[in-house]
Amino acid sequence: MGNGIDEWIASKEEMLKTWRRELHQIAEVGFCEYETTYYIVQQLAELGFTLHTGQAVMEGDARFGVPSADELAAHEQRARDNGVPADFLAGMSGGFTGVVAVLDTGKAGKHTAMRFDIDALPILEEADAVHLPAKEGFRSRNEGMMHACGHDGHATIGLGIAHFIAERKEELKGTYTLIFQPAEEGSRGANAVVKKGWLDGVDQFLSGHLGIRPNPVGTLYSGSTHILATTKIDASFTGKTAHAGMEPHVGKNALLAASSAVLNLHSIAPHGEGATRLNVGRFEAGSGRNIVPGDAFLQFETRGITTEQNHYMKEEAVRRLEGAALMYDVAIDYAIVGEGLAAETDAYFLEKIPKATASSHYITDVHDRMEVNGSEDVTYMMQHVQEQGGLACYMIFGTPLAAGHHHKRFDWDEGALAVAVSALAHILAHE
Ligand SMILES: [Zn+2]
Ligand SMILES: [Zn+2]
Numbered sequence: 001m002g003n004g005i006d007e008w009i010a011s012k013e014e015m016l017k018t019w020r021r022e023l024h025q026i027a028e029v030g031f032c033e034y035e036t037t038y039y040i041v042q043q044l045a046e047l048g049f050t051l052h053t054g055q056a057v058m059e060g061d062a063r064f065g066v067p068s069a070d071e072l073a074a075h076e077q078r079a080r081d082n083g084v085p086a087d088f089l090a091g092m093s094g095g096f097t098g099v100v101a102v103l104d105t106g107k108a109g110k111h112t113a114m115r116f117d118i119d120a121l122p123i124l125e126e127a128d129a130v131h132l133p134a135k136e137g138f139r140s141r142n143e144g145m146m147h148a149c150g151h152d153g154h155a156t157i158g159l160g161i162a163h164f165i166a167e168r169k170e171e172l173k174g175t176y177t178l179i180f181q182p183a184e185e186g187s188r189g190a191n192a193v194v195k196k197g198w199l200d201g202v203d204q205f206l207s208g209h210l211g212i213r214p215n216p217v218g219t220l221y222s223g224s225t226h227i228l229a230t231t232k233i234d235a236s237f238t239g240k241t242a243h244a245g246m247e248p249h250v251g252k253n254a255l256l257a258a259s260s261a262v263l264n265l266h267s268i269a270p271h272g273e274g275a276t277r278l279n280v281g282r283f284e285a286g287s288g289r290n291i292v293p294g295d296a297f298l299q300f301e302t303r304g305i306t307t308e309q310n311h312y313m314k315e316e317a318v319r320r321l322e323g324a325a326l327m328y329d330v331a332i333d334y335a336i337v338g339e340g341l342a343a344e345t346d347a348y349f350l351e352k353i354p355k356a357t358a359s360s361h362y363i364t365d366v367h368d369r370m371e372v373n374g375s376e377d378v379t380y381m382m383q384h385v386q387e388q389g390g391l392a393c394y395m396i397f398g399t400p401l402a403a404g405h406h407h408k409r410f411d412w413d414e415g416a417l418a419v420a421v422s423a424l425a426h427i428l429a430h431e
Contacts (some may be wrong), residue, residue: 005425008425009362009425012160017414019043019156019159021136022138023036024147025141027145029185030067031097033118034078035083040099040118040155044162049102051099051100053098053100058189058195065232097182101178109172112174112428113178113198115181116181119183120151121148121185130409131409146410148405148410153412158178161428165428187340187376187377188338190340191380193381202385204392205385207392208396210397210399211398215399218364218365218415220353220396221369221396222349222354222369223350223369223395225345225371226305227344227372227379228303228372228374229310229341229342230301230304231302231336232300232337233298233302233317234297234335234337235298235332236334237254237325237332238331239329239331240294251294252294252330254330255286257296258296258297262280264324268313268320274304274309275304276305278317283296310342318334321334340376340377341379342379343378343386343392350368350369357426362423365398395420397416399413
């Protein structure tokens, strides 16, 4: 096998573009991908995969940063209004989005798992025609939510490879598990998929990302390095309001406690053995000029080049939160709302992928590993597979970028879809 793959992909290029543009229009944030999940299930329905949805996808308690019940209900109503059938929606109620598709060829062979993240971001997409999705009429219909990281492309690549596996079932061996994962942004969903057991017994794990840095279409990185471990924390300081003129001494100033925490969080000593990061990205406090502020809220994140270095940052950060609260005699409450580990692509793939893809005319330039310097919760899956003796890979599919990831004008070249499907198909065929 190996012959005819590119010809097969060429016959699917229009389909890939259609999937991508339809998914782009129904952009939904993490754990609210109700329309997206329904769309994916419809596209997979006739292919012979066993489809698992609802509570079968994720261990509920292992999800990080699930939106409030009110927010989830509002998104469920929106999905209902936009045509998702009530019975299907009921199965996902409470933020149980995503799909796991499994196909057993019936022949002895490797168990290969692949992961495609499907969530979007809380960004109002550019409406000006300078932005291609606006110009060509496929801008997000869900105002305030946008595929600004390329996960519409990732879901499309997953649909593409699902069709490949289904159509080539007779020539393939082993079992294929395709994970359409909710809530990658903020590192919130992958851990819950792992905890449900979907990565148990997996021999080979394939995943990847479009873009990251601009590259020509046809560029493929066989792996990644410097995926940073990360922890996302929400912290609430609760003091006591008081009249700022008459009895300021009675108040407990949560704003000052949080301010002290912010400055001290940013003064954690960097770790001598590798890169660390910390960013306080949001700060809200108080209610008015003449009131001692009784509450304050912070959102921040830590990162580290290894899981240990991130752990160092997290421990130091928590001590500073507690110290600041103690100093101002206010209460501190914090929650971990997202977490990702560090992980490396196995060297096996750096050898295998250039060989497996050599005959693809879609892939013109294969590189070794890209330094990501960002975070990804796919690392939970990679680490779980590697701990069991399996092999894991995180590729980068090259594309020019109209703007950086998470920008309202983020866009990429749809030609990268065929490159990515070609890469995965050639890897599967090269057993
Ligand atoms: Zn992103
Ligand atoms: Zn992303």
